[in-house]
Amino acid sequence: MSRVRFVQGNEACTLGALYAGMDFFAGYPITPSSEIAEMLSGELPPRGHTFLQMEDEIASLCAVIGGSLTGRKAMTATSGPGFSLMQEALGYAVMAEIPLVIVNVMRGGPSTGLPTQVSQGDVNQARWGIHGDHAVIALTAGSHQALFESTVRAFNLAETFRTPVILLYDELIAHMRERVEIPEDGEIPLVDRLRTSVPRDVDYRPYLPREDGRLPMSDFGGDHRYNVTGLYHDMWGFPSTDPEVVRGLLSHLVDKIEGKEDELTFTREYETDDAETLLISYGSAARSARQAVFDARERGIRMGLLELETLWPFPARKVRDAVAAATDTVVVEMNLGQVYQQVLRAVRHRERVFLSNRIDGRLITPADIRKVLRIISGVGVWA
């Protein structure tokens, strides 16, 4: 079978997950992510892997957590309303340090919103949907090839950091068709979770970090009997309210991600070397931004694009450096400025950072971006 396919974004994601070794899926149908469940319902059974359509989104993520804990590479896929339902279970996976990938295909929100139309409105929810203080990893992609790679990356990071990874892409990428080339086996290295070398029946402490800070896992139901809970817990996994334990655990959960910005920052740059005007974008909005850059360069305007593939932890350092090198920065996105707010926070000179956005369920266009550029440059928009 040819390695080159012409597929929907959801299929590129599915192919990436299979490439990464995903062998456990539990989900619930919701537009615009249902195709992922449909494809996996066909692909997992012949391989003897697990496919479950659960009774709701909450049960789906709970089943994924159960499966992952026993040692599987587990995933679910949903959209806004389902993602909202999954927040409690997502917090559980963060607290209990359970690797998994959760795909949220963004559609118009809030509430039922626009089921079949694009938005990028869940960026802040991915960061703060879980109650309490915490850290999360959230990735995105603006092309199908990038989405395939981001999906594999999501599994690798989940296993490395022992945490759920949110794969946020938008409805437009999900449903449009584009060329994807599936890499050869081994071309993209795959990461498996670190497993403990503590022998069976020896005291195994599931939450005792090694010297390098990593936490070896033990497949639940296997060699070691231990407790897993969403309560604050000691190194054995038993509940504790001791202030020192609480401080230690929360610091660990946050520092293992927030402190690793360098390892977790993934971006693509297009014509940024000498750019005076910098566009910052992600997902399908980045496709229009890239076109705007191309058009500008054709006319001799020095414009460039910093495309984000990591949304959280926000690549503040990368953004700060890129913005400092440019004169003006325009954040291009399809929400009311969720990444724009993070850019403002990251940079020294906020007065030269602007927002070009669209929130009506349609793709932001190069013309939309140019309108904003004209306002910034002072030539005005002719009504």
Place this chain on the structure above:
Amino acid sequence: MKTRDYLRTRFFPHLWCAGCGHGTVLNALLRAVDHLGLPKEDIVMVTGIGCSARMAGYVDFHTMHTLHGRALAFATGIKMSRPELQLLVPMGDGDALAIGGNHFIHAARRNIDMTAIIMNNRIYGMTGGQFSPLSGEGTAATTAPWRSIDPAFDAMELARSAGASFAARSTTFHVRELEKILIAAMEHKGFSVVEIFSQCPTYYGRKNQAGDAPKMLEAFRDGTAKLGSKALEDDPQLIPRGVFIDRDAPEYGASYAELCKKAAAESSPERRYGKEVPRC
């Protein structure tokens, strides 16, 4: 093995109130496990949230203390991944049948092989004595100071409608019967539900003047009767105890394994994602 060999004894005495029925359920459950000779490393206990859920911390099995109402969903993921393990899922009445009602229905519907143990004390104990959907009209609770207007429902009927292949009810007074029922429930291949009337002297008991723990056990003794007994026939107001459902039905994990075999056999390049690729 002795009962205490199955316990994480370093955490005893446990946190349950004096006279709480949940300890008696744990007692019977461990005797049933011992009777069956199940090795500790083959047993997974998944709980939700509440007094009942704390059982997970006390047993030397693979234990997972999850989210309110969601234990059966977590357990489904574990069982589908490791079908050879014995899954025990103790839950409270609110845990299993209020917030967890949907997951209860679907676990029963799938007939997935696990044992759901509903410790029905007709109250939300851990959070301070609020009424539950199993409290019943006229009962008092911290959120029903004027007495509850909420009717209760029958967990056995719900289990039957949802398709459970094993459903039984007992109480923390009828400890020998309880142990036998738990043995049968664990041996049963499919979804087993065991509802156990358990006393909460601290909240249900005090709010409803039901007396101390021994008094509440007497009420279980006097207010229930075995299925098929003359006592039940003479007084249909008594709550029936015993095994309500015990039938063979396809177990979900086994059906899925069959599906995988079929899919592997029928898989071909002409089928993309299981579906026939239309020839243009």
Place this chain on the structure above:
Amino acid sequence: MARRRTRIIIETGWCKSCGICAAFCPVQALVVEPAQTARVADPEACTGCGLCERLCPDLAIELESLEATA
């Protein structure tokens, strides 16, 4: 000399004095006095029926079979 077939062992550290064992012992072998943990008041009366061991919510009672003495 009476035959004593069963010894009742009470883990007093676990007992919360709920009174269930004493209330339901068919031969009143156990007592729970105010502010006291359960106590075997009449060890000779015990028939080894096992009810207390099974009823105890604190898992604090263990019955031990003894060889009968002539």
